[in-house]
Amino acid sequence: MATLKDVARETGLTVSTVSRVLNNRGYISEQTRENVYRAMEKLNYHPNEVARSLSKQTTNTIGVIVPHIKHPYFAELISNLESQAYLHKHKILLFNSQEKNEKEWEYLEMCSSNRVAGIILCSGTVGAEKFTGLNVPLVTIECTLENGTAAVECDNRQGGKLAAKHLIELGCKQLIHISGVHGNAMPADDRAAGFCEVCKQKGVDYKVVDTEADQYNNLEYHEILERLLQENSDTDGIFVSSDLIAAQLLQVCKKLNISVPEKLKIVGFDDVNIASLTTPPITTIHQPIKEMAKMAIELLISAGEGNIVSSRTILPVALVKRETT
């Protein structure tokens, strides 16, 4: 592979002049610049980012840790994080933790050893104390850590309220909310809180049902949904904490011959592609995923430059009416 020296030899310039061209440092004539680029192309020279990173003691790489890459919410989030990172000339190192504590921990070590510019964490089993020694900026998205890390969230509480209000306005009298994973602190908890608040206020009967960790890890809810509908045959409105669960709920309704939205109304959460791909498409709470990704990348870069950044950023949600209500 061609080196900086080869480029210098080819152009008749010194190594330090060639290096100045590459790093855009000091005055360089247009002619010299052009000669260097032409020689680079001819010799097929690629600057060594690894060497550059070593001298800077950091890279322009951002570690992204998610629980499930193929979950439609995280797939959409990763896609937006990549686009936003690209705008800042950064790259994404992607890690799939499957919500396993030891994998998260190992990935954090890998991020640190690879001198990432920062970490975006969307997977929440590691305690805050683990991050203290890592010495890299850390931003969480929709996952709670107990210290002063920068957290980006959508307004989950407001989302729960919007869902409950919508179902009640449509005349529902018996509501159920299918919530986050039992025993884990999750953003879904705030959705449940907002939902309950409105139900109480309006005097409407409601029930909150937790899901189990292995349902979340396998992205598979049919069994619990079928049992729930059979045991609560007078339910006329359900708010679920993801569009993925809402899609499975539609399938169970079909199986049990429950017509949606006539007999049962359904509101999802996230507004990812699955919500508009089902038949009927799902009424849902829109998370501003693009804006959350943009905010997370900006906070991370700003923190990396030594700035003090806001420890909690909450972005607004909205109800998107489709055909399940």
Added chain:
Amino acid sequence: MATLKDVARETGLTVSTVSRVLNNRGYISEQTRENVYRAMEKLNYHPNEVARSLSKQTTNTIGVIVPHIKHPYFAELISNLESQAYLHKHKILLFNSQEKNEKEWEYLEMCSSNRVAGIILCSGTVGAEKFTGLNVPLVTIECTLENGTAAVECDNRQGGKLAAKHLIELGCKQLIHISGVHGNAMPADDRAAGFCEVCKQKGVDYKVVDTEADQYNNLEYHEILERLLQENSDTDGIFVSSDLIAAQLLQVCKKLNISVPEKLKIVGFDDVNIASLTTPPITTIHQPIKEMAKMAIELLISAGEGNIVSSRTILPVALVKRETT
């Protein structure tokens, strides 16, 4: 941040002994090893992978370039690539090309500058000649390059045959295949070829319809599907080249009051999560995505070790019968 020297000082060992422990080189007593690890933990020392990469002139990072992260097929593929890379102690640098030639090209440069161990390319607008100078192993998945690169594919032709046979066995007389992007060489072309072969053999009327690049880039097909169904009201079986399009076709059928599978039977391709999340769930051709990811990572690592690897690996597909047929 603690350095190797600090660990040496803390343990009373030389830097070269500590380095031998870290690199697992030569004989080291259990006691010494333990002392070093204890000191590393106490000092919160993280080995500098960047420095290590510089001396090795490569990293244990694999660049993955896909056209659309949030497309359910690529989300599932990326998830499997990450798991397989992890088994080989490699990491994934993820790039979203949006099928834009200049972005692909820029990403290839970034991969090269960052001395990746190899590149997995699933996005095909760049010509083969661009790769000649890069000097890193390259494996493609479901995308064709004209030189001797290692390509991993599923048996697309067989997939097209299975779909046609299945629809014909169920009594369909007027078939349509909705194929890949017009004017691009894509794996979907082989699916079309297999489909046509069986239709001709069995003497069944059929038609192949291409899609447009901007439909693929926006993952949005409703309009063309609605027009197609209106202009071909006697069609009783459709084979589409992705489950994503099949899900949208189900929505259009609902809108036009065409009952599936009674009046129209549908077969998708990919067998990703969307196929089992629609109502009714989609009969589809299963791509062995996990095995394809495993094969791609193994080929890449083997090529990086200087071995000669097979230039084309084709994995088998299967029909998965669900409720759209």
